[in-house]
Amino acid sequence: MLEAKVAGFLDRHSFEMENKKIVVGVSGGPDSLALLHYLWGQRDKQTLSLVAAHVDHMFRGQESFEDALFVKDYCEQKGIPFEMARINVPQIIEKTKKNAQVASRQARYEFFEEIMGKYGYNYLALGHHGDDQVETILMRLTRGSSSAARAGIPFSRPFGNGFIFRPFLSLTKVELADYCQKQNLVPRIDPSNKKNIYSRNRFRHEVLPFLKAENQHVHEHFQRFSEDVQNDEILLQELTVQRMNKVMKMREKNKIIIDIIAFLEVPISLQRRGIQLILNYLYKVIPVSLSALHIDHVLSLTRNHHPSGTLDLPNGLKVIRSYSLLSFQFEVIEATPYSFELSGPGVIDLPNGARIRMDVIDGKENIETNGYYSLFPTDKIKLPIEIRTRKMGDRMNLKGMSGTKKLKDIFIDSKVPLQERDTWPVITDKNGWILWLPGIKKSVYEGINHSASQYILLTYHR
Numbered sequence: 137m138l139e140a141k142v143a144g145f146l147d148r149h150s151f152e153m154e155n156k157k158i159v160v161g162v163s164g165g166p167d168s169l170a171l172l173h174y175l176w177g178q179r180d181k182q183t184l185s186l187v188a189a190h191v192d193h194m195f196r197g198q199e200s201f202e203d204a205l206f207v208k209d210y211c212e213q214k215g216i217p218f219e220m221a222r223i224n225v226p227q228i229i230e231k232t233k234k235n236a237q238v239a240s241r242q243a244r245y246e247f248f249e250e251i252m253g254k255y256g257y258n259y260l261a262l263g264h265h266g267d268d269q270v271e272t273i274l275m276r277l278t279r280g281s282s283s284a285a286r287a288g289i290p291f292s293r294p295f296g297n298g299f300i301f302r303p304f305l306s307l308t309k310v311e312l313a314d315y316c317q318k319q320n321l322v323p324r325i326d327p328s329n330k331k332n333i334y335s336r337n338r339f340r341h342e343v344l345p346f347l348k349a350e351n352q353h354v355h356e357h358f359q360r361f362s363e364d365v366q367n368d369e370i371l372l373q374e375l376t377v378q379r380m381n382k383v384m385k386m387r388e389k390n391k392i393i394i395d396i397i398a399f400l401e402v403p404i405s406l407q408r409r410g411i412q413l414i415l416n417y418l419y420k421v422i423p424v425s426l427s428a429l430h431i432d433h434v435l436s437l438t439r440n441h442h443p444s445g446t447l448d449l450p451n452g453l454k455v456i457r458s459y460s461l462l463s464f465q466f467e468v469i470e471a472t473p474y475s476f477e478l479s480g481p482g483v484i485d486l487p488n489g490a491r492i493r494m495d496v497i498d499g500k501e502n503i504e505t506n507g508y509y510s511l512f513p514t515d516k517i518k519l520p521i522e523i524r525t526r527k528m529g530d531r532m533n534l535k536g537m538s539g540t541k542k543l544k545d546i547f548i549d550s551k552v553p554l555q556e557r558d559t560w561p562v563i564t565d566k567n568g569w570i571l572w573l574p575g576i577k578k579s580v581y582e583g584i585n586h587s588a589s590q591y592i593l594l595t596y597h598r
Contacts, residue, residue: 258298266355
């Protein structure tokens with residue numbers, strides 16, 4: 137008996153329907169009509185408040201409008217408040233180029249949320265059943281979905297200011313068809329459900345019958361698998377958040393940077409989920425084209441022996457490796473060259489957020505600074521001091537070394553991230569001699585000369 141089976145399923149999920157205020161999504165097909173009729177039958181026993189919500193996606197002209205009139209007529213007979221919307225989804229698809237099923241689902245769910253808000257109801261009931269669960273899990277595994285997505289359709293999840301719940305996940309489509317027949321319900325049939333141009337229909341018509349021939353209770357096993365995966369995922373997600381908080385070096389709206397060395401110490405199962413957490417945060421809405429293969433590519437980039445590399449993910453998200461740092465960002469801003477001069481004491485605030493300060497001090501003074509600093513005898517330096525970005529062919533006489541060395545090689549040896557090299561300050565004197573790479577290397581011109589009476593003190597704060 138359907139009622140007993142649903143009651144057992146709800147009890148297993150500790151879900152009590154008493155006094156619930158429910159918006160019911162109803163297309164007019166067998167599944168959603170059976171759901172509305174079932175909830176209507178429980179209305180007095182469970183003290184339920186119901187509103188039926190229907191969306192005409194306008195794919196089938198008058199035929200789909202008649203579906204709406206059919207649901208409206210049923211609701212009037214049963215005394216159920218009815219709300220409907222006609223949304224021109226074909227027009228939305230033409231403008232946005234979205235997949236038809238994605239565009240339809242988005243339009244439908246937006247309307248459902250609107251009706252929940254209008255009535256102040258905090259539950260949305262949908263008629264997904266066990267066969268839908270099997271199809272969804274198989275489709276996602278075939279497509280390459282990862283982590284929680286493999287679990288398929290959840291029984292309940294947050295939605296808007298309330299929750300979605302699906303009481304029919306323990307039932308098959310045949311059981312719902314039998315229920316409709318016994319209750320003298322004559323649902324509407326959408327002819328598009330028979331077309332194999334949709335991937336779900338191919339799974340429904342070709343794969344599912346094979347599985348049911350092998351085991352007619354296959355939907356129960358898939359539902360158990362779904363719940364096991366979801367329960368495991370809750371624990372794994374908690375562990376992932378704890379570990380990733382220690383791995384992240386920076387988190388902004390459009391950019392996250394992680395420490396690769398610390399990340400590789402995280403268990404592999406949490407690594408995958410950690411990447412997924414980052415993608416969820418940055419994307420907000422995950423692109424349909426994003427798959428587990430992309431996460432594999434990111435993980436390969438972290439394990440690669442080469443110190444640098446770049447990946448392009450869907451919708452313009454870039455993953456950039458530079459030594460032990462991995463950044464995820466939507467905008468890779470091209471560095472703008474800069475040049476500033478100091479002819480005397482003063483401060484320069486640089487575009488990359490750093491600050492250079494110049495002071496002239498007596499040779500007998502004690503040097504006190506909280507940042508990086510360099511000291512130059514005034515008689516050895518030609519003013520003005522120039523603070524600029526690097527140029528092609530830049531070379532530097534390093535302190536403690538003979539000869540010169542390319543700035544490019546110095547940056548590489550010092551493991552300066554690629555994206556920072558073009559904005560790193562290079563300090564020269566009037567003659568163009570490179571005096572200092574703040575925070576990296578000092579030149580042969582730097583240091584205390586006991587015969588000097590005055591010094592130029594440069595300090596650098598990041």
